[in-house]
Amino acid sequence: MSRKLHLALHPYGVGGPGQHGLWKDPRVAHDASIDINYYIQQAQAAEHALFDALFIVDSQFINATYPAHYLNRLEPLTLLSAVATHTRHVGLVGTASSTYNSPFNLARRFASLDLISGGRAGWNVVTSFDTGTSRNYGLDEHADYTTRYGRALEFVEVARGLWDSYEDDAFPADVAANVFLDPTKLHELNHVGEHFKVAGPLNVSRSAQGQPVIFQAGVSEEGRDLAARVAEGIYAPGGTLESAQEYYADIKRRTASYGRNPDHIKIFIHGGPVVAPTDEAAQRREREIAAEDNDLDRHLALLGRSFGAYDFSQHDLDAPFPDVAALAEKGGRTAATKIIERARRDNLTLRQVAESAADFRQSPFVGSPTTVADRIETWFGAGTFDGINLAFRTTEELAYFVDSVVPILQQRGLFRTEYEADTLRGNLGLPIPVNRHTQARQYVDAVGA
């Protein structure tokens, strides 16, 4: 089949979504989230398994109630740059906020990572979920949804403009002619927009893949719209097969409506597979994991995150869910609204909401290796995703998936048996964008001819 499955790895360190007690697992080092050797090993394992990318999450606000893996971790680009020189093929996707960075700085850093990695950089654009982040950047209030998404769109446009500062043949380095740079191939940007004024040019040239790949994680209307306009990869919410189909079709349709090729946006769902020799053993293991994460204080703190770090412990746990609709705009509006709607509809107490809103996500990929491979094939064939962002509790579980499930996927022709390219774009099947100035020149030449 021509449509290809993509696999990425999200290394958990000492924890992850619904894995807040992971640090207690004796196989997990307590400093995994700040140990560069842990990430190098994870990246090398992902590359050995022919995965498309390593995906590094981020956040910039904590307090003492936050889960272990939020508390202490490496900044994603610093991390990925160290990983880059220990790998050759795997993509390196780092999360960075468009709300709390400057386009010139961030474009430069991703351009540098793209050169260091030989064209394997990706940027997961986030607008920052935690409202408390604003207070680390001199602002009392987090910007509202519309402002954050408007800024994100303009930010990506500016970054892409800066990344095209040099045409690919800008440096003849002709000793005899004493010409290092051909000045006609260096371009200022002179962007003036609603959120940014950036003159440029950027002092970094393009990599083998032209520009870093843009990822996004759009769930809300604004998020989906941003993704359809600029994203080349998406981290999708997952859920049931039907909801995943709906999301997939919606994103592809929106992308086409912006005049883009819908194949040039790759949709990844989160998969925390639980694989064991038998289906029964895998299901038992999944129940154990869910039980381990049953910590009411932690659930309350995470619930509060969706409402701007609101302290729910001040309310009676067994009274009806309090009226916090006014706080929804502050945090993750889509998540908060869903929580409120469900609490009203099912008449839930705060305790019930906290327990059910815990971010343990039921994985569709639970069972024996064959069961999991079957499930991946079914979902992939049903138009629910282009790739899976895989997360494992331990290095051992990653290795078991790679040794047992990946070969079945390969036998079925679903997954590659060797890398197609050395760049992230090449392996994702995304085109390498021609420099906009080169393109303009070629257009003028063609019209003139």
Next chain:
Amino acid sequence: MSRKLHLALHPYGVGGPGQHGLWKDPRVAHDASIDINYYIQQAQAAEHALFDALFIVDSQFINATYPAHYLNRLEPLTLLSAVATHTRHVGLVGTASSTYNSPFNLARRFASLDLISGGRAGWNVVTSFDTGTSRNYGLDEHADYTTRYGRALEFVEVARGLWDSYEDDAFPADVAANVFLDPTKLHELNHVGEHFKVAGPLNVSRSAQGQPVIFQAGVSEEGRDLAARVAEGIYAPGGTLESAQEYYADIKRRTASYGRNPDHIKIFIHGGPVVAPTDEAAQRREREIAAEDNDLDRHLALLGRSFGAYDFSQHDLDAPFPDVAALAEKGGRTAATKIIERARRDNLTLRQVAESAADFRQSPFVGSPTTVADRIETWFGAGTFDGINLAFRTTEELAYFVDSVVPILQQRGLFRTEYEADTLRGNLGLPIPVNRHTQARQYVDAVGA
């Protein structure tokens, strides 16, 4: 002798101060300034030679008239993070602007580099010289001197506060007690100052050296004052033996006047040594290098840099130096003022100023290996520096210095024969700062006892 000489390496890539034609040397790869393997090799060579640190310069503004090594280069922290995992002892000092960064972002990135490198990070604080940089960050005008230096001081104070967010024993990771973090060991900053409001805490713990080492390059009054207040390393202007002595004594005196131990600020001068088997050969080589760099257009562009990227080519080259005093405040005020004073005093034409203001710096370290070692010993003994920031045109010239001059310095007891420590602070002889909150607690305990 107890006072120890320190050596750092400033890799030139395709060029450096007074080495603008270096890219034409057949031994220099045209992509050296964007090739991470070049930097890894330089760092490993520096470590093999027991140097204290690798030093990476930076700037964020270019136009087509800028020298080759400005045009296209890697962002320093991304670069150093990649170098970190290929070295074990050498310090990693990166340049970053306090004018065009946010303290929370930059503190996080240096803290990450410090963890990745096992306590070898250093930050060279610059306030940005090129006035054009402001236009890459939405500002029409570069901030004036006083604002830039006030912001730099407050920036360093905020970063240091953020770096102490976690006490060193903040993470008991006690599985039986279900305690990953001891919440009493996590501290908000809640800084409110003239330039910044930053709540914290930072989500990164301290490294083996406690905090990254602060470097600075103060020449002006404001710069010297900033250095004396917060710097632990300085890149000094050099010049003659007498001017270096004056600078050294002034900085040490100012540092003491702020209640700091003057041994805890290490002064490095720039040394681009020219070493050859005989003194005559070295002097001949130095003349060749100076002649190579004789390019009037380049000199005019560099002269303009000190006056806010002013285009001097619009003036008559052979008329008296134009009246540009009003532009001095915009660029590097100290440099610009010196140029104007000299032009007036000696009644120079624009051509004469451009040729003499070219930033070729005469090195004090030109000669045979013994001559250069003698000169280093004399200058070091005369109180002109604590260390030398060495720069070489090629890998071959670095290797020749390491093989010929370093052994003489070691025989004379001036330079180490093995690393004293695995951290940058340890090798520089700087103390590891006790976490401020731990210190406060210890003080209270002592007073209470």
